[in-house]
Every structure is written in C-alpha cells, then in structure tokens.
Amino acid sequence: MTLSPEEIHAKAKAAFGEAVGELQPPAKDAFFTVTPAKIREVCAFLKEDPSLAFDFLEDVTATDHHPKEPLIRLVYHLFSYRHRHGIVVKAELPRDGASLPSLDPVWKAANWLEREVYDLFGVAFEGHPDLRRIMMPDDWVGHPLRKDYQEAGGYFDITNVRDSALVEFRRMDEAVRAAAEKSAATNATPATPATAPAAPAPAGGAQVH
Amino acid sequence: MDELVIQKLGPLSDEEMVLNMGPQHPSTHGVIRFVVKGDGEVIKVALPVVGYLHRAIEKIGEIVTFPGFMPYTDRADYLAAMFANEGYALAVEKLMGLEAPPRAQYCRAISCELNRIASHLISVGTMGQDIGALTPFVHALRERETLNDLIEELCGARLTYHYHRIGGVAFDVPDGWAEKTLRFLDRFERILDEYDRLLTWNEIYVKRLADLGVIPAEMAIDYGLVGPNLRASGVDWDLRRDLPYGCYRDFQFQVPVGKGWVGKVGDCFDRYYVRILEMRESVKIVRQALEKLPAGETMHPKIPKKVKPPAGEAWARVESARGEMGYYVTADGVSEKAQRVRIRTGSYLAMGVVEPLSRGMMIADLVALIASLDVVAPEIDR
Numbered sequence: 001m002t003l004s005p006e007e008i009h010a011k012a013k014a015a016f017g018e019a020v021g022e023l024q025p026p027a028k029d030a031f032f033t034v035t036p037a038k039i040r041e042v043c044a045f046l047k048e049d050p051s052l053a054f055d056f057l058e059d060v061t062a063t064d065h066h067p068k069e070p071l072i073r074l075v076y077h078l079f080s081y082r083h084r085h086g087i088v089v090k091a092e093l094p095r096d097g098a099s100l101p102s103l104d105p106v107w108k109a110a111n112w113l114e115r116e117v118y119d120l121f122g123v124a125f126e127g128h129p130d131l132r133r134i135m136m137p138d139d140w141v142g143h144p145l146r147k148d149y150q151e152a153g154g155y156f157d158i159t160n161v162r163d164s165a166l167v168e169f170r171r172m173d174e175a176v177r178a179a180a181e182k183s184a185a186t187n188a189t190p191a192t193p194a195t196a197p198a199a200p201a202p203a204g205g206a207q208v209h
Numbered sequence: 210m211d212e213l214v215i216q217k218l219g220p221l222s223d224e225e226m227v228l229n230m231g232p233q234h235p236s237t238h239g240v241i242r243f244v245v246k247g248d249g250e251v252i253k254v255a256l257p258v259v260g261y262l263h264r265a266i267e268k269i270g271e272i273v274t275f276p277g278f279m280p281y282t283d284r285a286d287y288l289a290a291m292f293a294n295e296g297y298a299l300a301v302e303k304l305m306g307l308e309a310p311p312r313a314q315y316c317r318a319i320s321c322e323l324n325r326i327a328s329h330l331i332s333v334g335t336m337g338q339d340i341g342a343l344t345p346f347v348h349a350l351r352e353r354e355t356l357n358d359l360i361e362e363l364c365g366a367r368l369t370y371h372y373h374r375i376g377g378v379a380f381d382v383p384d385g386w387a388e389k390t391l392r393f394l395d396r397f398e399r400i401l402d403e404y405d406r407l408l409t410w411n412e413i414y415v416k417r418l419a420d421l422g423v424i425p426a427e428m429a430i431d432y433g434l435v436g437p438n439l440r441a442s443g444v445d446w447d448l449r450r451d452l453p454y455g456c457y458r459d460f461q462f463q464v465p466v467g468k469g470w471v472g473k474v475g476d477c478f479d480r481y482y483v484r485i486l487e488m489r490e491s492v493k494i495v496r497q498a499l500e501k502l503p504a505g506e507t508m509h510p511k512i513p514k515k516v517k518p519p520a521g522e523a524w525a526r527v528e529s530a531r532g533e534m535g536y537y538v539t540a541d542g543v544s545e546k547a548q549r550v551r552i553r554t555g556s557y558l559a560m561g562v563v564e565p566l567s568r569g570m571m572i573a574d575l576v577a578l579i580a581s582l583d584v585v586a587p588e589i590d591r
Contacts, residue, residue, distance in 0.1 A: 058535060109561065
C-alpha cells in the first residue's frame, strides 16, 4: 500500500525516536533528517519493514552549504517498487572530517553512488568496501563539488586556466617587438626589421596562468 | 597512478595476467576502461575504471543560469539528449510550480519517443557489431539517419537538441512534418521485422547471447539498474506507465518485460530483445501522440526572462532510453543559478554491476555484457 511521507516518517520516528528529525514541510519533496551515526540502521529498517519496503536506492548525493552553514548534507532518494512510494532522507555532517556509515551492506547501488560523493565532496563512508576516487584521478587534490574548491591551475604541467588565443598571440607579438627594440638600443648599428634577430620564444613553453 | 587499481586486483598467481581494455577501445562505447585480471581467457575480476569523460557538468550547473544549463544537459547523454532536456525542464518546472502546456507536453513525448528509437537503434546495432556481426549496425544507422533528419527538421539539431525548454518546447511541429513522420513509422515497422530476421533470431547470435550475464530481478533492483536493463530482468516497471509524467497518461502501450526468450530471464539476449520490443511501443506512442496532438501554445506564457525559482529543491525523473534519469535541483530563491544540480543516470549504476557479473566470464563475453547494458560514456561520467 502506498504510504504518504507523513506515514513513512511516523514509522521511522516510532522506531528510532530522537535519531530521526522532524518531517520538513513538503513544499516540493518531503524529507527528514537522520543522525549520521544511525543512518545505516534507519535505512536498513526502511528497507526491511514490510509496510515500507524501500528496495530501490535511487540516488545518493550531497549538497555543500558553505559559506552560510559549515555543513554538508547527504541526500538519499529512496523508492519502493512494491508500494510505489518514495521518501528523501538527509544527514547533516560537519564540513571538516565529514564521515558516516556506508549503506553498501543495505543496497549494493550505494557502492558506486557513495564513491562519487567521496570523490567530489570528500565525505568518507565507514565500512565502504572500495572507497576510491571515481571521476577524478587518484592523485587529484581537493573535492571539486565543494563550494570553496579552487582549481589547482594545472595537472602534470597541463594548464587548465589559459588565456584566449588572441590574448596569447598579442603577448607573443609584444615580446617580439620588445626584443627587437632592445637589440636596436644595444647595437651601435641600427638593425632594420629584416635583419633584426628573431625574438626568443617565451620560456618554458608559455605556462600562462 | 594505477596503484589503487592494482592493489584492488590483488596478488597474481603464475598463470594469471592483467589485461588493460580501453579507454580507447572499439568495444567500450566511448572512453571506458576495464582492468581485467584473467587466467588465459577466463576473467577473475574485471574492474571498470571510469571518469575519462568527466566534464564536471554538475559543477557547471552551479555556474550558469537555469535556462543556460539546458544545452549542457544535451551533453550528459548525447544519444538520448531529449530525455536529458526533459528531466531538467521537469525539475525546474517543479521548483517553479508550473507545468508545460498540453501541446508542449505532446511535442515532448513525440520527440522523446523518436529519440528513444534512435538511441535503441544504436544500442541494437552496436550490440551486433561488438560480437562480430558488422552488417546490422549499418542497417540500424540507416534508419537513424532518417530519424535524425526528422528531428533536425523539428528542432534544428541532429544530436544535441536543446529542444525542451523550461516551460515548454522551443519550436512547434513544422507543417507537413507529421505526415513525414507517419510515413517513416510505417516503413520502420517493416524494417523492425527485417532486423528480427537479420539479427534477432539468427542462430549464431542467439547462441552467443543466451544465458550470458544473467542478472536476477533482486540483483537488478539491489544494484539500482533501471530502464530496459531492469525490465529485461523481469521487473515490470516503467515510469511512463506506473508514475506517468507529462502526457503519458493519454497513451496506450505495452511495457516489454524480459521473459527468457532463449535462455534464463535477464540474460544478454533479453536485454537486447526488450529494446527491439520497446521500439515497437515507441512507434505506437508517436502515432497516438500525432493523432491526438492538441492545439494551443508550446510555451508557458508566464516564463520570465530571468528564471528565479523560489527556494526549495526538486527531484524529477524521466524514463530515458537508458532508464530512469533523475534530476535533483536546488535553488535558494535569490540567485538565478542553481545551488546544486545532480544528474542520476542509468549508465553509471549499470557500470557497478559489471564487476560482480564478470567473474568467471570469458573476455569476449565481457564485451557482449557491456554492449547489452547499453552504457554510454558521457552518461557515466557526466
């Protein structure tokens, strides 16, 4: 039987009391917040209870609330094929040292979904069987979907902040002109443009930041 | 850089070797990589390594305005971009508390179902190609060309459509387009019978795919498989029928479910054949939609120039060619930009099933398994 978010929340609240927060007014999608340490127990209950039967973990993601609040909120979208109802569960974590139990023992889908959150938000999942980066390379620094993430400027000397080609060409032209003027000033005999020595290429393959 | 992958593979015995497949490999459908530990041809473990096509689309969603993100959704799944458009449009419309007008919803359904056929044609064609039948791919692409022409006439683009907009669709159906489409559908149904003769019931093809990579229903649900991959495992679930969005309530169609036509339920053949049957259903839906197409606007009249939804968060999902595609969009009510855009895609979760399923498989069968899951790299990495 399809249950409303209120009924689902009431069942979870009855089973876990304080660990389950209030149901937020369902303006769009109703959700409730769970104490991070209890997330696995609550989710296992939501899956195993026959009247709830949330067999499908649709999505695991996170939202970073920097700089307004020093919080990262984990967002779990659950759905039940049997009863055709859904609920959103959230968990609030501090931004520093964010960590909570993995849901891999409850739903296998959590394995890959949590790896993505770990990679892009820097949330550690305790008891995850394979917590490696998945989108970014293993030696990447930082977690790109955090709001205060700063690009490192490059990766293995491959720059990712480059000026437009036109700006770069103008800079090269100016370097040529400046070199020509400099040689004209130092040489006693003024060099015509045709005999001016070629300007040196910008050092180090033009690493522009 | 691969230390962690090698560590995960574990120690090698004398007979075992490590084989690297991809990321540039003709059978990996874009840039996907597998690191295979095998004993000769038999796979001990195959680890998918993804991320080579990661373009940070979700991060871009926080940088550009709400309407400005729509073209980026095309790139999330370039083989079925209509669905990516529609999912995002539905999520933002849900945030704003409005619905597209009826004619726009019909245009969405028509364009989506045509796109589903085009996407499934690629899937079916590459499926044959990956296991050595090169001809069907050319046949499939021939029909897809006509479809691309039709869609181009509708929205001006052949691949990255940017057709669905927040509050409606960009263009109305052009004059004479419906007749052209109907003529194509008449022809296409006969062509589908031809595919069945050419490929589906070909004895070599059937023997190659039967009982291969069987995914039981519980496993499919547990690993979060969606769409044709889920239905092939015998789970009778389709968002269009069971939780209809847009105008899908108005149409009569069947939802094909895997029956174990030539072997066990949920094998590679079931995943292939479910897609063939889905194309037939899409033809039905397009016919009905063109017939019932209501008059009226194709754009909601109250869409402001600067889209600024009230604070909140919305989760919207559509039944894409690769299964359920979910968009989670949050707004703070002040900014013209989303605070977070999350795209949940079928291909990403389908890749998670490769590692447990590939144990004990032959290396050549891994190629068939990937093809049957119909994963596309841009949708995995986004």
